[in-house]
Amino acid sequence: MLEDTSIPPSIPTGIPPPPSLSPVPRAVRWLLHAFAVLCLALGVLGIFLPGLPTTVFILMAAWAAARSSPRLHEWLWYHRFFGPMLRDWARGGWVSRRAKWNASFVMALCAVVLFLTVQKLWIPILASTNMAVVLTWLWFRPEPPQA
Numbered sequence: 001m002l003e004d005t006s007i008p009p010s011i012p013t014g015i016p017p018p019p020s021l022s023p024v025p026r027a028v029r030w031l032l033h034a035f036a037v038l039c040l041a042l043g044v045l046g047i048f049l050p051g052l053p054t055t056v057f058i059l060m061a062a063w064a065a066a067r068s069s070p071r072l073h074e075w076l077w078y079h080r081f082f083g084p085m086l087r088d089w090a091r092g093g094w095v096s097r098r099a100k101w102n103a104s105f106v107m108a109l110c111a112v113v114l115f116l117t118v119q120k121l122w123i124p125i126l127a128s129t130n131m132a133v134v135l136t137w138l139w140f141r142p143e144p145p146q147a
């Protein structure tokens with residue numbers, strides 16, 4: 001019996017292909033690839049380090065990879081952890097409710113740590129104000145439809 005070879009076995013079925021973008025000059029492609037790898041590394045570190053964002057770095061890594069390394073971009077797009085956030089963002093800037101709650105918890109925890117450990121009061125006030133602005137923006141982002 002013949003097998004369907006149109007889809008490689010590593011690509012999950014039912015997931016649309018990643019968007020393709022126009023190519024850039026070779027020198028820019030190398031810089032963007034280095035930037036993508038750096039952002040990916042920072043995003044992975046953000047999983048383990050409170051206060052270091054994961055989502056933002058993964059989004060930047062995907063943006064740079066889409067312009068410099070189709071293979072890395074495809075890997076990110078179909079990744080079981082990073083893929084859903086990239087696909088949600090590509091569908092209209094969606095952010096899941098779980099991601100919003102996680103960001104809120106981590107930012108609140110960081111604010112408490114800052115207020116308890118920093119001597120100059122203006123520093124935690126400024127940082128907390130920035131986090132509040134980011135959280136306000138985040139909570140106004142649309143959420144993916146519930147399945």
